[in-house]
Amino acid sequence: MKNAILVLNGGSSSLKFAVFQERGDLHLLARGGVSSIGHRPRLNVAPTAFSPEVDESLGNGPIDIATAFNAIASFLADYGLLRQICKVGHRIVHGGQEFARATLLDARTLDALHGLEPLAPTHQAVNLEIVELAGQLLPDAKQVGCFDTAFHAARPELAKIYALPHEMSEQGIVSYGFHGLSYAHIAARLRDRYGAGAGGRTIVAHLGSGASLCATQAGVSHATTMGFSTLDGLVMSTRCGSIDPGVLLHLLKDRKLSSDELSTLLYERSGLLGVSGISGDMQTLLASSEPAAAGAVDLFVYRIGREIGSLAAALGGLDTLVFTAGIGEHAPQIRQRICGSAAWLGVAIDDGLNRGGEELVILPNSRVDVLVIPANEERAVATELISFDNSLINPVAAGRD
Missing domain, CATH: 3.30.420.40 (ATPase, nucleotide binding domain)
Known part of the structure; x- marks a missing residue:
């Protein structure tokens, strides 16, 4: 069968x-x-x-x-x-x-x-x-x-639009957000742990070769760091993250880069690799004694800390912080440093628990739950397939979503 x-x-x-x-x-x-x-x-x-x-x-x-x-x-x-x-x-x-x-x-x-x-x-x-x-x-x-974009479709309109002429938004030049299947899996895990509230005001840090943060309320996306493309937001392995659009105009007009050269620069030669000149792999950089490697890691952590503040403002506070994906799951020193930058929000993690492979890694006085949850986009896809089949069986119910 x-x-x-x-x-x-x-x-x-x-x-x-x-x-x-x-x-x-x-x-x-x-x-x-x-x-x-x-x-x-x-x-x-x-x-x-x-x-x-x-x-x-x-x-x-x-x-x-x-x-x-x-x-x-x-x-x-x-x-x-x-x-x-x-x-x-x-x-x-x-x-x-x-x-x-x-x-x-x-x-x-x-x-x-x-x-x-x-x-x-x-x-x-x-x-x-x-x-x-x-x-x-x-x-x-x-x-x-x-x-990956579907999870973010429910965000408020203000979280999607850019300050461009309205007709451009109508044509699809808006923030889409990515890593949505990963965030959907984390939201499901948080519902298992906390019930329908799914951890309340939550920031999920999907930190891998591609990296982004997502602010959720009761498991629903409210804001995220990636936007129109997968280039936006955090420093990534080889991608630049957020950059002043004036830099791009300068590279095109004054440095005479072609569009293909600019695309290669932003997607493949920037990020941790570009800043360090050594590697886009976090573990390689952490093992290196080169100052440029430390500088790339510092920038990675700084930008995440800054974006956590922005997303906490969008949520009106923070109840739960989740780390997932390759760096999020396997680099305890990065988690420690990010949580240190978020101490002003009430984040306090236990170094032993953080390094010991536990799911909940907080000190007793932490006002924010900090969790490490393995990514499982594959299970999220399989779960969606079951929902897809159920919608075919019961199209009236599906239409009420």
Whole structure:
């Protein structure tokens, strides 16, 4: 019986996957991915009751996304999981103004999503190539897209618009926000912990190669640091984050950069890599004794601390602070420094708990709960697929959302 969901989550340098079985709830059958696609790629699969642990090299040079996909497909076939799949859920970074919930990926939808590639050049084309590959591998499976921008669609209008002529906003030049599937998973975890209030006035720090913060109230997005594109907001691995638009005009008009050169600069040569001149990898920078590495880390922490203040103002205070994603989960010294910058909000964390892998890492006198929760965008996608199927079964109820 085919009752398994395959989730595919393509990033700029990785392809993650998970397989869940629907038995009233979601049961994980397998989870893993191909990492470091551009440099010494590896296939890693976590052990479960249905699949073994895998850690194997896929070569010493870069591979394309199709090769990474084929490695995952071979693993799923070898362990009998491929034939169980009836639905494929895809994380797609940009849904634009049109797609604010899980959507069947038919020809019309795919054409519209291709049109959004300039707004997420390092992700959107990859996401859509994975949809094509999955359709070829599993032609009878339902292909459904879930969008990183969708979680932020409910934000107040003031949190979306720029101070540009109104007709430009009408044309879609607005703040969309990203990492929404990660934030949706955290909101679900907070509801499990706190009930419907989901931690109250919360700031979630999704800190990985791409990084952003999201302010939520009762699990609903109110403000976020990324905007029209994935360049905005925090300092990232190779992306610049917020920058004075005058700098961009200067680079185009006075330095005579082409649009392609400017795009490469902002997406691939800036951020931690650009400031340090060493690496965009946080662990590499933390291990380095070079002053430039320390300077890049200092800037990363400073900008996060400043944005936490801005989002706390938007919320009218702070009840809960959550760290997630690669740096957020695995760099306790970064969490310590960020929390130190937020001490004025009542944040106080316990160094032992912070370094010991606990979920709640606060001192008894902290006025803010500080949590470390692993990212799980794949489960968020699978959950959306179930909601998508339920909406097809009960379209009247779906229309009341």
